[in-house]
Amino acid sequence: MLYNGNISPKSLKTAFINIIDFVQxxxxxxxxxxxxxxxxxxxxxxxxxVEVIKLTNPEKLDIKSLVNALEEHFNYNYKTKGGSKLPVIAFYAIYQILVREISRYQSCTLGELGSHTASDRTSKTAGDIDIFDENNHLVEAVEIKHGQEITLQILYRAKEKILKYNPRRYYILSHSS
Structure with missing residues (x-):
């Protein structure tokens, strides 16, 4: 049975095809x-x-400790795909709070967090994080590039997205060692 779908690893594709064949x-x-x-x-x-352990004394948590913990988390080798998603999830959580707390985001909503596996061309989003106003117009887009320097290619893609989606603000956040 032939199937041209882009499923990886190959063993998963084989299992998928075998299940479809069996059901048919x-x-x-x-x-x-x-x-x-x-x-x-x-x-x-x-x-x-994963068990989430509540902080015993959250008042003693300072910004430097938080940044260090996030950096360690983002750079840890979990020996699995998806590490580039970690900073996106962290910033999405931050934006969930910002949208509730900051007047600039009054009446705004966060777009759904995407799968982070679709290409920029097929995701139909301006950034990893999109914020919309009450009329569903894009207010802000945030693109997060973990472990990547901002290159001319990244800027060209950003320009294409800005022209296509017309956000009021567009950010590219990057951290590269």
Whole structure:
């Protein structure tokens, strides 16, 4: 069976094709296959739970300690894909607070946090974080480039997005060692 979809790694693509083939040749088993897949998803979710420990004394947390903790978190090698998503999630959490607390964002909402795996050309968003006004017009876009210097290519892509989506403000945040 041929499938041109871009699924990686190859073993995942093979498993996907085999499941589709099995369901097509044994349609009476499709409900059982679905139940089994949902059980595997639940097991994977349960295995990846992270306990969040509440700070015992949050008043002693200063900005420098927070920045150091975030930097260590962003730069840690978790030996898995998705590390570039960590700064986006952190800034998204910050923007969730800013949108509630800062008058400049009054009546604004955050766009949904994207998958961060789609290319800039197909994501249909101006940045990693988009903020919209009450009329759903783009107010602000934030592009986060972890571990990358801001290059001319990044600036060209930013210019294309600014012209296409017309935000009032567009930020590119980068940290590169």
């Amino acid at each position: 040749t044994h349609p009476e088993q499709s409900e059982n296959v679905l139940r089994l897949l949902l059980k595997f998803i639940q097991s994977a979710k349960d295995a990846n739970l």
